[in-house]
Structure formats: structure tokens, C-alpha cells
Amino acid sequence: MKLTPIAFALGTMFVSSAAFAAADFVTVDVNADGQISMEEAAVKVPEMTAEQFKAADANGDGVLSADEYAAAMAQ
Numbered sequence: 001m002k003l004t005p006i007a008f009a010l011g012t013m014f015v016s017s018a019a020f021a022a023a024d025f026v027t028v029d030v031n032a033d034g035q036i037s038m039e040e041a042a043v044k045v046p047e048m049t050a051e052q053f054k055a056a057d058a059n060g061d062g063v064l065s066a067d068e069y070a071a072a073m074a075q
């Protein structure tokens with residue numbers, strides 16, 4: 001039964017990674033400036049259309065902040 005805790009830990013890891021099926025912010029923010037440009041979204045989140053990007057850009061500054069991206073991914 002010594003393997004049981006390890007199996008449980010592995011199972012927990014898989015569950016955790018499944019919760020991040022969508023690319024997470026730091027992955028999409030290729031140049032690490034803390035914002036996601038439309039170009040970065042197009043490369044890392046190709047299923048996001050320009051219309052969806054603009055809808056996610058709540059303050060209309062042309063880039064997505066971490067909060068804006070998280071809100072868009074939560075929909």
C-alpha cells in the first residue's frame with residue numbers, strides 16, 4: 001500500500017492540469033509584458049476570434065490584462 005499516496009498525488013496533478021485546458025496567461029503572454037496582444041492571442045489561442053478578443057478587452061486599450069483574459073476564459 002506504499003504506492004497509494006503516490007498514485008493519489010499523480011491523480012491530483014492530472015485533475016489540476018485538466019482545470020487549465022485553456023492556455024494560461026503566462027503561456028499566452030509570449031513577450032512577458034503582462035498583457036496579451038491580439039498577435040499573441042492569435043498564435044496561442046487560435047480559436048479566439050478578433051471579435052472575441054475585442055469583447056474580452058473590457059477597457060478597450062487593445063490588449064488583454066490578466067483579469068480581462070481570465071474573465072474571457074471563464075465564459
Ligand SMILES: [Ca+2]
Binds near residue numbers: 031034035036040
Ligand atoms: Ca504580451
Ligand SMILES: [Ca+2]
Binds near residue numbers: 057058062068
Ligand atoms: Ca484591455
